[in-house]
Amino acid sequence: MRAVLGKSTALLTEIWLPILTVVAWWTLSSKSTSLYFPPLSRIISKLGEVVTTRFASDILPSLQNLAAGLCISVILGVICGLALGLLPPLYTAFQPLLEFMRAIPGVALLPVALFMFGIGSDMKVAIIVFGAFWPVLMNTIDGIRGIDILVKDVSRSYNIRRRDHLTRIVLPAAAPQIIAGIRISVSLGVILIVASEYVASTEGIGYIELQSARQYYMDVMWAALLLLGVLGYLLNVLFRVVEHRLLRWHRGLRGTDQGGTK
Amino acid sequence: MTEIIARGTLTGVPALSAQGLSKTYGSGANARQILGDVSFEVHDHETVCIVGPSGAGKTTLLRCLAGLMPSTAGSVFIGEEKVVGPPRRMAVVFQDYSRSLMPWMTVQANVELPLRGRPGLTAADRRERAQTALASVGLENSGTLHPWQLSGGMQQRVAIARALAYEPDVLLMDEPFASVDAQTRADLEDLTHAIKAKYGMTILLVTHDISESVYLADRVIVLSGTPTSVTEIVPVDLPYPRDQVSTKSTSEFSELRGHILGLVRRTQP
Numbered sequence: 001m002r003a004v005l006g007k008s009t010a011l012l013t014e015i016w017l018p019i020l021t022v023v024a025w026w027t028l029s030s031k032s033t034s035l036y037f038p039p040l041s042r043i044i045s046k047l048g049e050v051v052t053t054r055f056a057s058d059i060l061p062s063l064q065n066l067a068a069g070l071c072i073s074v075i076l077g078v079i080c081g082l083a084l085g086l087l088p089p090l091y092t093a094f095q096p097l098l099e100f101m102r103a104i105p106g107v108a109l110l111p112v113a114l115f116m117f118g119i120g121s122d123m124k125v126a127i128i129v130f131g132a133f134w135p136v137l138m139n140t141i142d143g144i145r146g147i148d149i150l151v152k153d154v155s156r157s158y159n160i161r162r163r164d165h166l167t168r169i170v171l172p173a174a175a176p177q178i179i180a181g182i183r184i185s186v187s188l189g190v191i192l193i194v195a196s197e198y199v200a201s202t203e204g205i206g207y208i209e210l211q212s213a214r215q216y217y218m219d220v221m222w223a224a225l226l227l228l229g230v231l232g233y234l235l236n237v238l239f240r241v242v243e244h245r246l247l248r249w250h251r252g253l254r255g256t257d258q259g260g261t262k
Numbered sequence: 263m264t265e266i267i268a269r270g271t272l273t274g275v276p277a278l279s280a281q282g283l284s285k286t287y288g289s290g291a292n293a294r295q296i297l298g299d300v301s302f303e304v305h306d307h308e309t310v311c312i313v314g315p316s317g318a319g320k321t322t323l324l325r326c327l328a329g330l331m332p333s334t335a336g337s338v339f340i341g342e343e344k345v346v347g348p349p350r351r352m353a354v355v356f357q358d359y360s361r362s363l364m365p366w367m368t369v370q371a372n373v374e375l376p377l378r379g380r381p382g383l384t385a386a387d388r389r390e391r392a393q394t395a396l397a398s399v400g401l402e403n404s405g406t407l408h409p410w411q412l413s414g415g416m417q418q419r420v421a422i423a424r425a426l427a428y429e430p431d432v433l434l435m436d437e438p439f440a441s442v443d444a445q446t447r448a449d450l451e452d453l454t455h456a457i458k459a460k461y462g463m464t465i466l467l468v469t470h471d472i473s474e475s476v477y478l479a480d481r482v483i484v485l486s487g488t489p490t491s492v493t494e495i496v497p498v499d500l501p502y503p504r505d506q507v508s509t510k511s512t513s514e515f516s517e518l519r520g521h522i523l524g525l526v527r528r529t530q531p
Contacts, residue, residue, distance in 0.1 A: 150361045157328050157348040158376035158428060168375065172366040249366040253410045 038219040047223035050208065059227070062204045065121050066193045069128025073185050077133050078178060081140025082166070085174070091141065102138070106131025106188065107195045114200060124196040124204075131192045132185035139181025143174030176250050179243050186239060190232050205231070275341055276303035277464040278327070278352075278432050282336035284489070285322055296322045297333070298489030304432070309458060309465040311475035314485030315526055320468045323490065324436045327466070328354050340432060353425035357437040359417040363409040363424075369396070370405035373424045395427035396420075398457060415446035419453070426457060435467040439474070448506050451477055455504060472526065476518045477504060484525045493525055 022040075029039045051059065084091045109130050117123035151173060155165050171178075197206030205224055212220035285297040296319040304310045314320055325331040327338050329348040338345040340352060353376075356362040363372050373392040377383055383391075396402055399419040409417050418438060425433055435454075439447045451474060458465060469475050475482045482496045498518055500509055509515055 148361050150356060150358060151364070153325075153328075153330055153354075154356065154362050156330060157352070157354045158424075159348055159350055160376060161379040164375065164378050168367070168378075169364065172364070175366070249408055249410070252408060253365045255410075 035216065036218055038222065042219045043222040043226065046219045047226055050220065050223050050227065054208065058203050058208050059205060061121065062193055062197065062206070063231075065124040065196075065204075066128065066189050068121075069125045069193070070132060070182075070185060070189045072125065072129045073132040073189070074136050074182055076129070077136025077181070077185075078140050078171075081137045081144065081178070082170070084137075085141040085144025086170070088145075091145075098134075098137070102134045106192050110196065110199055113196075119200040119202075124193060124201075127196045128189050128192045132189045135181040135184035135188065136178065137181075139177045139184075140174060143177030144170060146177070147173045176247055179247065183239060183243075186235055187232070190228070190235065194228065274306070276339075277306045277308070277341065278304040278466060279339045280323075280327065280336065281339070283323070283326055283333050283338065284335045285319070285326060285331075286334045295489040297326070298491050299336070300485075300491055301336075302483050302492055302495065304464055304466050307462050307464055308480045309454075309467070309478055310481050310483060311479035312466065312468045312483045312485060313470065313472055313475045313522060313526060314490065315487050316470060318485045318487055319490040320470075320485065321436065323485075324354075324434060324468050328352065328434055351431040353428040353430035353433055355418070355421050355425050355433070355435040355438045357440050359414065359421050359441070360409075362421055363417060365408060365410050367408070368405065369401065369407050369409060369412070369420050372409065372420060373405075373427050376424065376428050391427050392423070395423040398426055398460060399423045399453060413446075415442045415450060418442065418450060422450075422453070422457065426461065430463055432464045432466065435465065437468055437470065440470065447474075452506065454478055455502075459503075472519055472522050473510065476500070476515060476522065477506075477509060482518075482522055484522055496522055496525075 026040045029037060030041065032039050084094060106127060110127060113123045113126045113130070117126050147170065151169060154160075155169050160169065193204070194206035194209075197204035198210050201207045205227055209221050209224035209228070212218070212224065280300050280302055283297055283300040284295065286293050286295045288294055300323060302310075312320060312323070322331070326333045327345070329338070329345045329352075340349050343349065343351075364375070367375065370389070370392055373395055374388050377388045377391060380388075393402065393405065396405055399422050401416060401419055401423065404412060404416065404420075409420060412420065418441075422438075439450045442450065454465070454467070455478070465478075467475075467478060469478075476498055479498050482498060484493045484496060485491070486493045496518065500512070500514060500518075
């Protein structure tokens, strides 16, 4: 009983402000005649329209490009990170180059990607990969280089075979940092997908937003923005669930470290 | 019975030997010699403890013996085989159990990990061998837990089970009970006697606790301060089975303890 009460109290403390915000927005904007700030009711009905009529033409392509870009970033980032993290001479050789490339903002490569990949999906995926690859790579390298020497000693002294050393020791040991890197990549990916749809594009959520703003369909523009917010939020929730499952041991370990049960 | 095993096979090639082992870190003006000409032999089925003043390079010696670090000069042999990397016939129990066990794996998976990919061992064999090893250390019901859900003493038991499942000829233990409380420590010392009686492998245990060395060992190797060499090898002829109360209250025990303490204090750097 107390647990149920505790849970509902926790839920209440978390959601009262979002609810209040929506209610305030709804009532304050309900009589608005401003071109730029239409009533929330109209924005939401436009949002419904956008989701139903433009799902296949715009929303799906955005999601597909984002998913493809993030998948490639993660796979490439972890593989390259493994190589660079496990081979210190390789890392030393590559480090200046990596620092330089990483310093270039992903969006700055839009013009380059445009003439290299055209205006299709390839260009958008390439832009996401170029921006979202770095956090995964750098965090994988850091995670691997930070593995406890004792863990390596255990692996060597027990002659753990190479395959198990990589998949059962190195990757799990570096997982907390790799996942933190992926988390940054996901937010970068959302930024980059929108940016890529601003230029020479004919589809996507970013395209809807920019087009409607140019044509003064402000309610549609706000609807697209809301959609992006919801999308980012849902991605974050999804990510938290995955992280929660994968890093249960990490929380448990830190829990006992702090709890002092030794 | 343990005594018969321990004394029975003193002939032939030693289970483990260090010959003129030395280790220097750095070079030129910054060179620091940690080990200087360490030589000793450990016979088959013998339990030998290494004691020495703190900072005597015990960890360096152990890493050289385990093949985790090359020595500057001299060599280590397991039987007739020269150690050039971590030998398959040796298992190591490290001091810091909280770092030596993989926190992302269950206890069972930790014990099974070194057995993966071993020829002729199916997944079922592996599971069974891990369960037997866990039962030998009194943790038959903890296989599904994670190491961090166990107490420190239990975690070190898991590390010992992992070593047992590996079925080594030589078990190397690096200050294995230094991070647990006194009562747990006594329990783990008795566990060491019990697994020795059951498995009969050769044990080389590094410790800074002189009572522990006398209680566990057939012989105690006393090291000097840096650069480390062997000061004296003290035979311990206390009868088995040994007991925390009765063995430790005999006059022979006290004499041995006093003798070794004198040696260690005299060699303090």
